[in-house]
Amino acid sequence: MKKKGQTGEGELPLPISSKAKNRTFSRLQGRLAPYAFLAPALIVVTLFFFIPLVMVFILSFTNLDMTNFGILEWWRPANWSLDNYVKIFTNRFFPKILGNTLIYVALTLAFFNVGMALVIALITTHINRQAGFAFRALWLLPRITPVVVYIMMWKALSGPAPMGIINNFLGVLGIGRGEYLLNTHPWVFVILVNGFIGASFGMILFSSAIEAIPKDYTTASKVDGATTWQTIRYVILPMIKWPLLFVTTYQTLSLLTSFEQIMLLTDGGPRLYQTEVWALTAYHRALTSYFGNTQWGYGSAWAVALVVIGIIMAIIYLRVFKFGELVEEPKIDRL
Amino acid sequence: MTLRQKLRPALAYLALIVPSALILLGFLWLFITSFSTRTEGLRSLGWTWRNWSFLWESPFGPHYPSIWWVTLNTLVMSLIMTLIVVAVSSMTAYALSRMKFAGRKSFLSLTLILHAFPSVTLLIPIYFVLLWVSKIPVIGRGVPLLGGLGYNTIGGVALVMVAFQLPFGIWVMKGFFDNISWDMERSALIDGASRFKVWWQIMMPNIKPGIAALSIFSFITAWNAYLIPLTFTAGRAGKSAVLSLYLQNFISESVMTEWNAVAAVGLFQLIPVVIFFLFTQQALLNIYGGGKKGGV
Numbered sequence: 001m002k003k004k005g006q007t008g009e010g011e012l013p014l015p016i017s018s019k020a021k022n023r024t025f026s027r028l029q030g031r032l033a034p035y036a037f038l039a040p041a042l043i044v045v046t047l048f049f050f051i052p053l054v055m056v057f058i059l060s061f062t063n064l065d066m067t068n069f070g071i072l073e074w075w076r077p078a079n080w081s082l083d084n085y086v087k088i089f090t091n092r093f094f095p096k097i098l099g100n101t102l103i104y105v106a107l108t109l110a111f112f113n114v115g116m117a118l119v120i121a122l123i124t125t126h127i128n129r130q131a132g133f134a135f136r137a138l139w140l141l142p143r144i145t146p147v148v149v150y151i152m153m154w155k156a157l158s159g160p161a162p163m164g165i166i167n168n169f170l171g172v173l174g175i176g177r178g179e180y181l182l183n184t185h186p187w188v189f190v191i192l193v194n195g196f197i198g199a200s201f202g203m204i205l206f207s208s209a210i211e212a213i214p215k216d217y218t219t220a221s222k223v224d225g226a227t228t229w230q231t232i233r234y235v236i237l238p239m240i241k242w243p244l245l246f247v248t249t250y251q252t253l254s255l256l257t258s259f260e261q262i263m264l265l266t267d268g269g270p271r272l273y274q275t276e277v278w279a280l281t282a283y284h285r286a287l288t289s290y291f292g293n294t295q296w297g298y299g300s301a302w303a304v305a306l307v308v309i310g311i312i313m314a315i316i317y318l319r320v321f322k323f324g325e326l327v328e329e330p331k332i333d334r335l
Numbered sequence: 336m337t338l339r340q341k342l343r344p345a346l347a348y349l350a351l352i353v354p355s356a357l358i359l360l361g362f363l364w365l366f367i368t369s370f371s372t373r374t375e376g377l378r379s380l381g382w383t384w385r386n387w388s389f390l391w392e393s394p395f396g397p398h399y400p401s402i403w404w405v406t407l408n409t410l411v412m413s414l415i416m417t418l419i420v421v422a423v424s425s426m427t428a429y430a431l432s433r434m435k436f437a438g439r440k441s442f443l444s445l446t447l448i449l450h451a452f453p454s455v456t457l458l459i460p461i462y463f464v465l466l467w468v469s470k471i472p473v474i475g476r477g478v479p480l481l482g483g484l485g486y487n488t489i490g491g492v493a494l495v496m497v498a499f500q501l502p503f504g505i506w507v508m509k510g511f512f513d514n515i516s517w518d519m520e521r522s523a524l525i526d527g528a529s530r531f532k533v534w535w536q537i538m539m540p541n542i543k544p545g546i547a548a549l550s551i552f553s554f555i556t557a558w559n560a561y562l563i564p565l566t567f568t569a570g571r572a573g574k575s576a577v578l579s580l581y582l583q584n585f586i587s588e589s590v591m592t593e594w595n596a597v598a599a600v601g602l603f604q605l606i607p608v609v610i611f612f613l614f615t616q617q618a619l620l621n622i623y624g625g626g627k628k629g630g631v
Contacts (some may be wrong), residue, residue: 031436033430033434033530033531034430034434034435034436034439035436036531037426037427037429037430037434037530037534038426038427038430038442040422040423040426040427041423041424041426041427041501041505044423044494044497044498044501045449045498045501047464047468047494047498048457048461048464048494048495048498048499049449049457049498051460051464052456052457052459052460052461052463052464053456053457053460055459055460055463056456056457056459056460059459059460116354119350120351123347123348123350123351124351126347127344127347127348133616133617135351135355136616137612137613137616138355138358138359139355139358140612140616141358141362141609142358143555144555144559144608144609144612145559145605145608146558146559146561146578146579146582146601146604146605146608147559147561147579148561148579148582148583148601149365149582149598149601149602149604149605150361152365152594152597152598152601153361153362153364153365154361156361156364156365156368156594157357157360157361157364162375163374163375165360165361165364165377168375168377192357196354196357196358228343249447250447260561260562282456286458286459287458287459287566296459299459300456300459303456304456306456307456314447318444318447
């Protein structure tokens with residue numbers, strides 16, 4: 001689309017023959033070029049983000065559900081109200097769901113998405129190279145496994161004796177009574193299941209970042225007599241600051257909005273709302289007929305509230321992590 | 336060397352092996368189960384091939400699509416999605432990395448914030464959008480192989496997934512572009528090349544590792560996708576069914592879930608990915624294109 005007639009780019013020092021008209025034209029082209037590059041992304045983002053976003057906001061103020069679909073004119077302001085939001089905050093289970101979400105995000109992030117990821121990255125970059133690659137490949141498996149299959153595996157792992165694999169091992173050690181572990185310790189498994197998938201993201205980023213650190217630095221610290229811990233704390237961690245910050249940010253938001261695994265694993269159970277997180281609530285209200293009715297409006301309100309939380313967190317992160325540096329203007333643009 | 340120093344590598348291995356064992360056990364179970372009539376833990380109570388019969392006869396009757404048609408669907412969807420994601424994110428990332436323009440900063444923040452939107456939030460309105468696209472002639476429906484770009488088509492599902500994958504893709508690609516020195520591009524521009532030409536002929540060949548990494552990542556994401564195909568195709572055994580949904584058939588539609596059969600289908604979906612992954616993992620691990628700061 002922009003292949004032809006673009007030889008006079010930007011403020012190029014054109015040959016003497018170039019005319020003023022030509023220059024204006026090419027300057028205009030230079031102005032427009034970025035938008036030509038952005039156009040495809042903008043189209044997709046508009047169709048599947050902006051339009052739906054506006055719609056979901058509107059829907060959250062209505063009581064659109066299966067029974068009045070096609071009857072209720074949800075786009076008319078006359079039908080809008082704040083009832084859904086009042087309903088959320090006065091919900092008896094609201095504190096429970098909020099607490100669940102915080103526990104889920106904080107623990108999974110700390111133990112796996114950042115913690116375990118960092119541990120794996122540190123170890124695999126310091127052991128035998130081949131072994132390191134093998135371990136990293138192994139840890140990527142949960143991410144590339146189809147989610148239905150993956151959850152099935154965990155159900156087999158946590159199953160009651162004699163079927164459950166973990167119970168078989170615990171039985172040998174004489175621990176536990178062979179109960180269905182998913183029922184007795186649902187939170188442990190919710191965090192494990194999500195953590196094993198989440199850890200690989202940070203692991204990839206951290207290990208490449210660690211490998212990119214010039215060997216001289218770690219050697220120098222060893223020569224100076226630093227212990228392994230000191231080398232990690234004062235040499236490696238500061239050098240991988242950006243990936244660390246990025247993974248923390250990105251994964252907080254990912255976890256906040258993820259629910260697929262929990263849905264397939266416990267579906268918020270086993271006891272009432274025991275592992276129900278915010279995103280799952282939104283899905284349950286809007287897209288499953290749990291109470292015999294899919295409440296699109298009410299579900300949208302849950303979702304919009306979650307979006308607001310997500311944006312607030314994103315903004316806090318951007319401030320704390322000096323997002324300005326991350327998006328700084330290219331120093332190079334024109335010749 | 337003291338005992339302590341000798342112990343350290345052993346401890347490091349141990350710290351890795353214990354959690355890794357859980358993953359291995361799970362996959363071992365999957366493998367054993369798919370060839371067994373029943374299992375107790377990792378012990379098979381009888382071996383059989385019957386679980387794999389879905390390969391030559393449809394377990395839901397002849398009017399349902401065969402596993403091979405479903406596999407073709409999944410493949411087409413994954414390839415389309417990968418192609419679009421890589422093309423669009425590298426174009427966008429090039430502009431974000433190399434050009435100054437109004438709205439640049441907000442666009443970048445936006446891509447990060449877009450990620451904060453729960454996919455569940457947008458599922459309901461996207462459903463309406465897809466229905467609307469369906470009404471557009473030709474593009475909406477009736478493209479061979481893809482079905483089209485509307486509701487209940489492979490193309491439509493692929494497009495929705497592109498939208499969800501774009502923020503990540505753009506950041507990954509931006510990291511790679513940021514790392515390439517300006518000199519090459521500059522000399523090409525001085526020689527009179529257009530921005531588009533520079534992007535396509537100078538920059539793209541230089542970020543091949545990034546393209547490879549993002550392609551592999553997108554392909555695997557699409558191959559495994561469950562929620563989006565579930566929501567935007569009608570009927571799990573329909574014309575546009577993909578493997579994840581086919582798998583779900585086994586779980587929800589029979590009275591008693593035959594876990595052994597599910598394990599076999601699961602393994603069938605998993606094996607190509609694992610093989611693909613084993614060959615490409617070096618390239619995939621490049622997904623962090625680098626630089627000391629920013630990036631990804």
